């Protein structure tokens with residue numbers, strides 16, 4: 402059910418946003434199923450038991466590509482805790498939960514959220530914790546043939562988020578030193594953090610396992626008004642021969658179905 406955009410030889414996935422639950426999650430599965438060409442990534446599948454999602458998935462006939470690790474277990478607005486010193490046990494527990502979901506949904510990718518630098522801690526302490534947690538995650542992932550992803554998120558979207566910079570991400574990936582931890586390159590964050598898109602995409606490509614797209618700054622459909630020309634960006638991805646999925650991580654300005662029409666525009670037959 403991969404959408405192979407004919408000209409670009411790219412695959413596309415639909416983002417099921419942070420707070421959707423069944424029945425909304427199921428409706429999204431059905432919408433994607435109706436397109437019969439798309440797969441899904443789900444930021445927060447944890448509000449529904451995995452078996453129930455798997456059965457919705459089977460009914461609608463779509464593949465799951467990616468899930469995120471739980472971001473907010475204490476309900477206090479956190480964004481994961483892979484970098485948080487002193488919470489390694491919680492990380493391990495929540496990561497195991499992600500593995501259960503990923504296995505049940507047959508999702509190859511897990512986006513491992515870093516969390517924020519907690520008060521009283523600092524960059525180097527967080528880095529140590531993060532790298533060590535990612536190493537344990539990598540070893541579990543390698544046994545299952547799955548990929549963990551880390552994603553720089555811009556500091557306007559999540560102030561104080563630890564993984565907020567591409568050079569840091571590359572350096573962390575090198576320190577972890579595992580084939581099972583790679584980069585999630587969100588073009589929205591890339592533009593917001595540093596711009597320089599053409600060169601950056603080429604530089605980061607060897608680390609990039611998954612890409613997400615949306616317009617800047619509104620985070621709506623790629624063809625909505627904004628800073629980025631996605632006709633060009635898609636051509637760059639084709640030029641560098643990016644082979645993976647493209648996640649449509651945007652807030653549809655016009656509803657999911659209407660919003661998907663951009664695919665025809667950016668991926669002409």
Ligand SMILES: *[C@@H]1O[C@H](CO)[C@@H](O)[C@H](O)[C@H]1NC(C)=O
Nearest residue numbers: 486521522523524525526527
């Ligand atoms: C960071 O925190 C650790 C643990 O509290 C401390 O040992 C270290 O000196 C701090 N490093 C910096 C650069 O402040």
Ligand SMILES: *[C@@H]1O[C@H](CO)[C@@H](O)[C@H](O)[C@H]1NC(C)=O
Nearest residue numbers: 595596597598599600601604
């Ligand atoms: C743009 O990217 C290139 C290649 O990585 C780098 O050499 C250059 O410094 C970057 N430009 C800016 C303004 O960051």
